[in-house]
Amino acid sequence: TYEFKESEVEVPDTGGGMINLVVDVTPIGEVETEETIYRRPSVKAEMGGQNLVLTQPAYMKIGDGEDMTVMIKGSTKLTQIEIASEQFPDFLGAPTAQQAFDLKNLTTEEEDLLANGGITIDKKEASLGHAMDINLSASLIRKYTAENGTRSIRFSVTDQRGYQRIVDWQIVASDIAVQTVAIPDDKKYLIWATKATLFGEVLPEREPQSELSFRYRKVGTTEWQTVPAVRNGSVLTAEVTGLKNSDNELFSEYEYQVMEGAMASNVKCQFTTEKTLQLENCGFEEWSGSKPMYIAASSSDFFWDSGNHGSSSVSAFATDLTTADSSVKVEGKYSAKLQSKKIVIKFAAGNLFIGKYLDTQKMNGILGWGRSFTSRPVALTGYIRYTSGTVDNGGKYIENGEQDKGQVFIALGDWEGQTYGGETWPLIVDTRDAATFFDPKGDNVIAYGEQTWDSSTEGENMHPFVIRLNYSLERIPTSIVVVASASKYGDYFEGSTGSSMWLDNLKLVYDESELEE
Known part of the structure; x- marks a missing residue:
């Protein structure tokens, strides 16, 4: 709607008038639609009644292991559920060097092989193909922790819409009481060009029996340098200084491990030093123009x-x-x-x-x-x-x-x-x-x-x-x-x-x- 508005014009020499416009915002109608939101398949797990975060390494003592259940669910029907590990040929007693199995399309022989090796599946028939549980026996887990080292099992899930989730679960077996921790995102300011603060932690329910330290070196080199660790509760830190950039490089990559006596954590973490940037034209050798004179080689590109x-x-x-x-x-x-x-x-x-x-x-x-x-x-x-x-x-x-x-x-x-x-x-x-x-x-x-x-x-x-x-x-x-x-x-x-x-x-x-x- 509109109407003429009685108002004085600020610039009367221009002439004209004022019109008041009003918009009616009442909706003409309403339309309701229903949308289905699909997500990628989820992969969750528990061991011994405790939830496991499969995206994080599981730190276990040598020889430890309990029954484990991996729960997989999808918004739509699951078309492929693959489980894979480099250790399967040895740990499952497979006659061939088979490292991966598609649990949605197993042969009878493969299903028997997995069951005898400690892997059974619950197809969750009531879910109409939307879910599956994978059970890993304690005896199989103990094979992964029998010796010091890091091993992994991969879970790869795909649904009928092509959505996929891949999880690589690492099992770290060691009697060491500490582990290396990546420098937290909210602590990245502790990484400078020539110094950095390293992080580690004391594992739950373990107590170190030897002196704690960190060792570090530039990635690609062989010689380690060692610094004492500072303990604050379960958190371990150490500041390292004197870091040097590689020749002709503005930054360097370093790797580090926390140590308990002579034993090193199986986890190795890395960080990249800040760049040793310099100011452009810092010797004031580049000039151009006059009135105005530019502190640069050209008037269109200057620092x-x-x-x-x-x-x-x-x-x-x-x-x-x-x-x-x-x-x-x-x-x-x-x-x-x-x-x-x-x-x-x-x-x-x-x-x-x-x-x-x-x-x-x-x-x-x-x-x-x-x-x-x-x-x-x-x-x-x-x-x-x-x-x-x-x-x-x-x-x-x-x-x-x-x-x-x-x-x-x-x-x-x-x-x-x-x-x-x-x-x-x-x-x-x-x-x-x-x-x-x-x-x-x-x-x-x-x-x-x-x-x-x-x-x-x-x-x-x-x-x-x-x-x-x-x-x-x-x-x-x-x-x-x-x-x-x-x-x-x-x-x-x-x-x-x-x-x-x-x-x-x-x-x-x-x-x-x-x-x-």
Whole structure:
């Protein structure tokens, strides 16, 4: 329905009128349908009156075993139920090397062979082919646990709709009182590039009789290294350090086992170290363009950006704040030179940052900070030369006549992301709004480190620096932010037009021993 609405139009010069539209949401009719939801067949089991999780290994003492029942059900008729094991030829006394049997299509000879070997089936006739129980005798289970080691039985079930479930049940036979445990998903933050925490557990109703430890090695090597285990109730842990990546690889795979004296758990677990990623163009060798000059080989593909876009936006006074400098460097062709300047009437700090300069609004920059990053270095190192000018654009944060300050900071976080102009970045900094400025104590800051230079560095050479990262949260980051400024308070348009900073050879360090060296 609709009706004319008496209302004043805000722009009367345009003319027109207002119409009020009302939609009747009463349903015209209702239709009911019934749908049948089908699921994959289920495979459950119990032993000695206790439920078994077949997707997890069963840890049993050597020689132990009780009657076991495997219960199989399907939403529709089951067309194939296969049981298979490498040990069947030996344990069932089969005349041939038959390792698999289709329980829905057994010959009389196969059914007798299985029954004599300790496997009987209940076809559950009342289920009309939707279910079956498989009974494994205690004597058969004890054959699987007769010797130390890991053996398995596979159950593969298919129904008439083609839905399938395959379960590989592992039986681990050992008199050892402990077992190796994979690093839990909610503890993945304990795996770093050069260190990791290993996990194990004391088995129920068992008590270790010897010293507990872990052994570990890089996958594909033969020599084990050993560390003592720390016990907390039934949980065993050990931190291993000094992990090294393989040659020409960013990460490595390791395997480990928990030990009781000289006995090793039959279970072996693996983990992959974090990648030792480095920042792109970290030596600042790639540059292109002018006014604005890009810290990259092309203006369409870059990792770093700067305030050059803003300082070049005023055509009559266009200039680049951050440029390549071949006269001051550690190696290669260039370093990055950051100069603080005054653009028309506004002070601008020489700067660079990981991310992208997004927009200029009335000579104020809007910046997208950060890039995707999931590794955790312990420090950022590099080389710097800094010239501290006398502040001539003072204010609330630094007064005229003081020495300007230069700053470099690094942060890792799991920011949800912010969007501007259709692009999403870990952080959006609007220099018109101090509320958008970076907060090193923010809820999503996982690690942070900074260094401030209160005066000029000595001489004309570059000097090494180390910025250690302080990790405050036990989480894996999703992004990295690095920002350098020749004037620390440039966000507030305060500093000195005489300040300059040169940076070269930035490097992310993952190994503490490298810092000691």
